[in-house]
Amino acid sequence: MDDKASLQPVQKPSFRPPLSRTLSNLPAPTVARLKKTTGLESHFLKSHGRPPWYGEDGNPISDAFVIGIAGGSASGKTHVARQIVQSLGSIPTVIILSQDSFYKKHDEAELALAFANKYDFDHPDALDMQLFASCLEDLKKCRQTHIPVYSFTEHQRLPRSEDRYLYGATVIIAEGIMALLDPTLRNLYDLKVFVQCDSDLMLARRIRRDVKERGRTIDGVLDQYLRFVKPAYDNFVLPTSRHADIIVPGSDNEVAIDLISTHIRRQLADRARSFRPHMVPSPSSASFASSPNNALEDKPNFILMKQTPQLKGIYTILRDRTTSRQDFIFFVDRLATYLVEKAMEYLPHKPKTVTTPVEVEAHGQMIQPCCLCGVSILRAGGLLERGLSRVIPDVTVGSLLVQSDTKTGEPLLLHTMLPECIRNRERARDAWVFLLDAQVGTAASAFMAIRVLLDHGVQPGHIILITFLVARNGGIPFLQRAFPDVKIVTGAIDDGLREVWLDQTPVESDGPKASSQGGHKAWVVEPGLGQMGDRYYLS
Numbered sequence: 354m355d356d357k358a359s360l361q362p363v364q365k366p367s368f369r370p371p372l373s374r375t376l377s378n379l380p381a382p383t384v385a386r387l388k389k390t391t392g393l394e395s396h397f398l399k400s401h402g403r404p405p406w407y408g409e410d411g412n413p414i415s416d417a418f419v420i421g422i423a424g425g426s427a428s429g430k431t432h433v434a435r436q437i438v439q440s441l442g443s444i445p446t447v448i449i450l451s452q453d454s455f456y457k458k459h460d461e462a463e464l465a466l467a468f469a470n471k472y473d474f475d476h477p478d479a480l481d482m483q484l485f486a487s488c489l490e491d492l493k494k495c496r497q498t499h500i501p502v503y504s505f506t507e508h509q510r511l512p513r514s515e516d517r518y519l520y521g522a523t524v525i526i527a528e529g530i531m532a533l534l535d536p537t538l539r540n541l542y543d544l545k546v547f548v549q550c551d552s553d554l555m556l557a558r559r560i561r562r563d564v565k566e567r568g569r570t571i572d573g574v575l576d577q578y579l580r581f582v583k584p585a586y587d588n589f590v591l592p593t594s595r596h597a598d599i600i601v602p603g604s605d606n607e608v609a610i611d612l613i614s615t616h617i618r619r620q621l622a623d624r625a626r627s628f629r630p631h632m633v634p635s636p637s638s639a640s641f642a643s644s645p646n647n648a649l650e651d652k653p654n655f656i657l658m659k660q661t662p663q664l665k666g667i668y669t670i671l672r673d674r675t676t677s678r679q680d681f682i683f684f685v686d687r688l689a690t691y692l693v694e695k696a697m698e699y700l701p702h703k704p705k706t707v708t709t710p711v712e713v714e715a716h717g718q719m720i721q722p723c724c725l726c727g728v729s730i731l732r733a734g735g736l737l738e739r740g741l742s743r744v745i746p747d748v749t750v751g752s753l754l755v756q757s758d759t760k761t762g763e764p765l766l767l768h769t770m771l772p773e774c775i776r777n778r779e780r781a782r783d784a785w786v787f788l789l790d791a792q793v794g795t796a797a798s799a800f801m802a803i804r805v806l807l808d809h810g811v812q813p814g815h816i817i818l819i820t821f822l823v824a825r826n827g828g829i830p831f832l833q834r835a836f837p838d839v840k841i842v843t844g845a846i847d848d849g850l851r852e853v854w855l856d857q858t859p860v861e862s863d864g865p866k867a868s869s870q871g872g873h874k875a876w877v878v879e880p881g882l883g884q885m886g887d888r889y890y891l892s
């Protein structure tokens with residue numbers, strides 16, 4: 354999601370509801386309107402996709418890079434954070450996490466004080482530091498998190514149903530007046546920044562911003578400033594500047610921002626790993642010799658469908674390049690249904706007794722109630738979805754978009770849209786996931802998708818990868834070595850996996866072709882089923 358739109362200044366609210374009303378009892382349309390007027394400063398920004406954040410053993414190699422930015426109110430913390438994002442350019446994924454989202458919930462008495470500008474929002478106790486630290490730690494450790502949304506116009510946190518789901522940052526910028534106060538927070542930062550700004554400038558900026566964006570009056574802002582903001586700045590905020598690695602001026606700070614971005618870029622480059630060559634080692638390499646590629650069928654948790662003439666017949670039709678699109682779709686859907694039925698055998702079942710129409714008891718089985726969902730690896734994983742919904746009509750299906758970096762060949766995570774039950778960590782633990790991938794060659798995409806599911810708290814033994822086809826000499830053994838409990842259900846194993854150049858400009862000589870010619874490398878399973886997504890979706 355490119356969230357640049359949400360970087361626009363928030364609008365001045367057009368109304369102020371009675372003091373006694375709290376957001377939790379406001380009607381939904383009002384809450385929706387308020388959402389537009391919140392200081393939604395926690396932005397999720399994406400650019401070029403996220404490269405692998407894990408090693409060959411499947412475990413995350415490095416945490417996200419976390420920057421803590423503190424400074425007085427209106428010193429320019431948010432501005433600095435956004436400037437850093439801008440100057441980083443094509444970095445993978447950045448989240449700006451604002452401490453403002455973590456103001457505590459208030460009761461009626463506190464709300465009355467807040468609307469009279471008599472509530473101290475500048476005392477450390479006004480913030481839920483523990484929740485801030487735990488959300489930040491989740492993100493740093495590559496786990497999903499849910500952050501509250503706060504309304505400055507209401508002085509209140511929006512209902513929990515409005516919490517924002519965040520996942521998958523490579524860089525996190527945490528900013529807030531008390532961002533450097535708490536030692537637990539400080540320990541999470543890789544770089545600590547303090548924005549130092551002249552008090553007059555901060556007050557002038559605050560008056561302008563709070564009147565324009567936070568529904569305040571000039572008198573109210575001044576009252577609150579003299580009573581709470583200034584003393585808290587002197588007592589709590591300014592002293593934390595001693596923890597900072599860099600002091601950034603509150604204006605004319607381009608040079609400092611440039612230095613910070615250069616530092617981040619260097620850190621990210623140091624952490625970058627090339628992963629793909631390990632997935633499909635060349636036949637002469639030591640790792641190829643040590644991988645028992647040829648015995649896929651004997652591997653635990655590798656489930657190959659019984660090779661009946663009927664199944665082979667379907668594959669023959671699908672492999673045939675003369676098969677019409679209509680037939681291709683029909684047989685893909687049929688095969689997908691078989692594969693999903695096979696995968697269903699591995700779900701937990703429990704005994705169930707029913708009474709038949711002739712009043713006799715029959716003892717059978719039923720699937721144990723659990724959250725079962727599908728996740729397709731786009732685009733071709735979508736070909737298995739119709740089969741899945743034929744077998745489980747009300748199943749929820751999410752998706753992951755993984756594509757190869759055309760320069761490095763490494764997989765990049767471009768988009769994550771997971772079903773609700775796995776977005777939530779507690780529910781994810783009990784969930785079962787059918788992961789749908791059309792064919793598994795290098796297994797780089799499936800590897801990344803499994804890592805995403807594990808990051809969300811899904812148990813490896815609850816993941817069943819369903820695929821039409823795997824390559825015998827591809828990345829399956831590496832996938833299984835990293836994730837031995839993940840089951841793989843397929844209907845065919847093909848012997849060939851060949852690296853090819855796609856989209857290249859024709860060259861005259863027979864020499865090696867370079868990416869500068871405009872093409873990029875891809876792996877093709879052979880004999881294979883062709884470009885399945887194209888054959889299914891394009892006429």
Ligand SMILES: Nc1ncnc2c1ncn2[C@@H]1O[C@H](COP(=O)(O)OP(=O)(O)O)[C@@H](O)[C@H]1O
Nearest residue numbers: 425426427428429430431432558562603604605
């Ligand atoms: N370097 C700067 N130059 C010009 N205006 C700035 C600069 N930094 C911040 N501002 C302005 O000051 C106001 C407060 O800045 P903001 O970044 O929201 O402060 P904070 O996050 O510290 O409360 C905003 O209107 C912003 O546009």
Ligand SMILES: Nc1ccn([C@@H]2O[C@H](COP(=O)(O)O)[C@@H](O)[C@H]2O)c(=O)n1
Nearest residue numbers: 425426427453456474475505508530582
């Ligand atoms: N309901 C609230 C909550 C907080 N504030 C003020 O916000 C300031 C911190 O936010 P910045 O974006 O300026 O860093 C802080 O000084 C609080 O006084 C508020 O006015 N109302």
